[in-house]
Amino acid sequence: MRVLVTGGAGYVGSNVVSALRDAGHSVSVIDDLSSGHPAALSDDVEFAHGGCGDPAALEAIERPDGIMHMAAKCSVGESMSNPRAYYETNVRESLRLLDWMVDREIPWIIHSSTCAVYGIPRRLPLGEDATPRPINAYGATKLAVDQAISYYSGAYGLQGTRMRYFNAAGAQPDGTLGEDKTPASNLIPRVLAVALDIHKDVGIFGTDHPTPDGTGVRDYVHVRDLAAAHLLAMDKLASGDAGNTYNLGTESGSSVQEVLAAAREVTGHDIPAIAKEAREGDPALLVASRQRARDELGWEPERSDLSTILRDAWEWHRTHPSGHRTAGS
């Protein structure tokens, strides 16, 4: 199949592109390179520079059989200080892409959505039937596109799948294709930046959450496992399925303290950590139910235990201290 991956030069996108190539598919990428890196793309991938809804970029590539739509801005804090940029990139550009699909009769789309659409969960583990109540602009923009895909499917016969990622983490096991965001703000890259002596310590955002050790609990899912779920969903859509919404997490949570302990073990560094105030709007505990992904896609995460995630992420960060800009990468 020929697949267009928007945002294919980004962290999750480049791992999905690599999994598609490994499975023998042809890939085109559209990326504006605002947070993606050209070095994350291999030479056998067709590339057009531009926004994901940019008609010139869309017309420049070979006609795809379907689209994996991963181009987006994805920092929660930034989405609150600059919502305009989030609505422009995540909503307006996505709607342009959907319109182009309908006009060109491209049959299917898989959207990279997020657990941030749910807001503060009322029940755990979080199933797809939980009512979405986003508490930040990032989650709101992702929900808007999830909903647009549903309405477009009903009206125009589009097949659409919404993938709600929990905390994407890890790197390609050979230490290539990892997370490259400066400055590192997500927990695992931040912790590993301390192990590399790029930062002297890491803040623990909240130590009196209602969790077993008082620190925030998240459902970390390996980026290669996320990629595998996309390939399974694609096969289902290609066989004529209408598409569905899937939570992609492991059903098991890890606290900040547990991440720190696993990182100390993997890196051999003592990684100093200091207690800080909880971040505003940060849920204490987020864990996915993956029953639907298991039942309908046959998805079984294989590398998402914390020590494998940290080992793979460490291999990437250790060998690429300046990310994709590291000489020789």
Ligand code: UD1
């Ligand atoms: C959020 C979004 C997620 C998005 C990601 C990237 C939600 C529910 N999730 O994840 O969809 O893809 O941001 O922007 O909004 N922590 C520390 N110290 C740090 C950093 C984080 O203690 O220096 C804690 C956080 O409080 C949290 C956990 O570590 O409990 C994970 O945080 P982070 O990696 O930033 O991701 P989320 O905020 O969960």
